[in-house]
Amino acid sequence: MGLKKKAILFFVLLIMIPVLAVGWYSYEKTSSTIKLQVGRTLLELLKQNHAALNRVINLIDENSIKISTDSAIRSLTDRQMSGKHRLEDVEGLLGRYSSLNISQPRYTLLTHHYAEYGIQLNPANRLSSVIDIQQFSTPAWFSETIQHAGNGSFKVLQDWSAFGKSRNTLAYMRAIRKQSNADQAESILVASNLESVLQPDLESVQLPSGSHAYLTNNLNEVLVSTAADVAPGSLLVFPREVDLKNEGVSFVQQDDKQWLYITHYSSTFSTRLIYKVPADTLTAQLEPIRYVILTITCIYLVLMVLFVAYLDRAVLRPLLFLTRLTKNYTPGQKRGEWIKSRRSDEIGHLHDSFHHMTERLNELIEEKYIIELKEKEIRLMSLQSQITPHLLYNTLDSIYWYGMKGGVPEVAEMVRDLSMLMRIGLSKGKLITTLSEELLHVDSYVRLQFKRYKNSFQVHMDITEETRGCMVPKVIVQPLVENAIFHGIGKMDGEGELWIRTLFVDGVLQIKVEDNGFKPIQLDLISRILSEEDQPDPLKEKGYGIRNVNKRIQLHYGNEYGLTYFLRPGGGTIAVITLPVLREEEISC
Incomplete structure (x- = not known):
């Protein structure tokens, strides 16, 4: 697709x-x-x-409590005050809390049995705040309110006439207990017209x-x-x-x-x-909002269609053109004259970059062809150069047998050791060898030096058998042995000793070359040589061998490995090579 x-x-x-x-x-x-x-x-x-x-x-509710506990209400049972005055006090109290305004509550006291106290209630006065319930048939809610024992309750009163005309009204009623006997109620306080009081708050929303x-x-x-x-x-x-x-x-x-x-x-x-x-x-x-949402959705779809059309013209078609160019392009094939794109956006940059890439690729192909020709020349030269060591090995071998037959075995052995030294050192171009072969290389070198110095020093080999199969860079021990002999024990007239040890320490391989030379070394100078810091010209010519060994180890395995020098207790020097533990099957030579 x-x-x-x-x-x-x-x-x-x-x-x-x-x-x-x-x-x-x-x-x-x-x-x-x-x-x-x-x-x-x-x-x-x-x-x-x-x-x-x-x-x-x-x-x-609070007003009804205040009224029911007022002294004027309690005085109704006080015989020492005239009935008329007591009734006037109650009427005045209820009047203060009531109003004939239709939007205010109307407080009415319903009572009975006050004739025996000298209080005459006029039942014909329909606007009175105190009504003798005995003059009427006692309604059912009267008894229900008495049973509430002083707690207020709502009740819808039918044909209530406290406002001069009968109508249904919402009332809040509370029974008033007798002063002489708190367990008995003798009157009921009625706050009517509450629908007019609550209606404004209900309609305020x-x-x-x-x-x-x-x-x-x-x-x-x-x-x-x-x-x-x-x-x-x-x-x-x-x-x-x-x-x-x-x-x-x-x-x-x-x-x-x-x-x-x-x-x-x-x-x-x-x-x-x-x-x-x-x-x-x-x-x-x-x-209208829903229709606006639908309209916006339709407009959005139209804009998206226009955007896709623009995307096709501005992006897809140029990409298809570049696709055809890539299909038709053959690496190394010369192209016609290139015209720079007039676009300054990413597509234009892509177009120009493609042409630059094809030109550079053609140049690289041409360069690769030239390099391959040179590689063939170098390979031929390498094959030619391999004949020279082979010829040298055969010649040294001939000299060895000539010396053995001519009665000079010491010369023959030196030639043999030199041949071994060169054979292992060259090792057919390999960079990594086994520690066992490296020690053979050192052994050949030491035998040659024995001949030169007439066995004026001793060499001790302390080799852990498990280390012999470890893989190490070739020719890393011989330069250290050479330094120890030339600068340490070579001229000690039989007192010089050299120790070569191999061991595992904390998961790494250590090769130690230790001598008892009398000439002390300068550790700070050795450290500068190994670290390749800025050095004066005379110093650059020194320590080439140890610098070469340290650098090759670090190039192979990293800066955590390498060569370190220490002073030997009692005199002399200890050179320590630290290497990772690698077996022949773990690496490719």
Whole structure:
């Protein structure tokens, strides 16, 4: 599949389809998401509204406690004060807490059996704040309130006439205990007209059009509501999907319409506040936004199509052109005249770089051809040079046998040792050898020096057998032995000693060359030679052998290995070569 087809497939599968899917999903899910978010917001608003209503109810409750504990109420049972004065005091007390204003609570005292105390209550006075309940048939709620033993309770009173005309009203009632006997209640304090008190707070929340708010008791009886067709005391029936026990948000399909129910229960006065909101009003204003989202999605797709067309013209076609050039290009083939691209972007740089690359590649091919010719010449020269050592080995071997037959065995042995020394030193061009072969090379060199110095020193070999198979760079021990003989023990007239030791120390191979030479060495000078620091010209000519050994070891294995010098206790020098432990099968020579 070509790059252009892949780009189109990529656009369709990874851009167009996902954008359409996301647009459709967002279009479909926006309304439900916003409904839920608005529902949660309304729940918080409902909680605040319920708290405000509780504050108003709590104020009425506090006022009822103050009234029921006031001395004027308690004086009704005091026989030493005239009944008229006692009644006036109670009327005045209730008047201070009440008002004929329709939006204020009306406090009324319901009592009985006060005729025996000389208090005459006029039942015909419908606006009186104190009413003799004996003049009327005792309602059922009177006994219920008495049984609450001084605790306040809500009740919807039917045909209540405390305002001069009979009507249904929401009242908060509290029984007043006798002063002489706290276990018995003798009167009831009624705070009526509470629907007018609570209605402003209930209507203070601006709910969507068609919404209603209901404040109910535990029995789902309406205490106050914003619905004109729902009177106080009406029993509300809610769908089963609405959770009335806890606070929450519920969407319910009811009467071919979806409703949002928001509920909250307060245990302070055992009341429940409910919002009933048409769900469609929550998203009515969102339709333009949804169409905007759809429009933006379509515009985005159009722009993406235009971008893909531009991408095809500006990127894909030049890349296809470069692809044809690469297919037609043959390395080493001379190309025609190159014209620099007029584009300054990445595609133009790629075009120019391709031409530069082909030109450079042609140059490298030509250079490689020349190098191969030179390599052939060098190989021929190398083959020619290999004849010379071979001829030298044969010649030395002939001299050895001539010496043996001519009665000069010492000369013959020296020739043999020299032949061995050269054979191992050259070793057919190999750079790595076994420690065993390296020690043979040293042994040949030592025998030659014995002849020169007439056995004026001794050599001790302390070789650990396990180290003999280790692989080491060739000709690294002989230069150290040479330095020890020439600069240390060569002229000690039989007192010189040389020790060559091999051992394993902490997982590495150590080769020690130790002498008892009398001439002390300068360790700082040796350190400078080995580290190849800036040195004066006379110093550069010294220490070539040890510098060569140290450098070759570090080139092979790294700077953590190499050559180190120490002073020998009692006189002399110790040279230590540190190498990794490598076997013949682990490396390729």
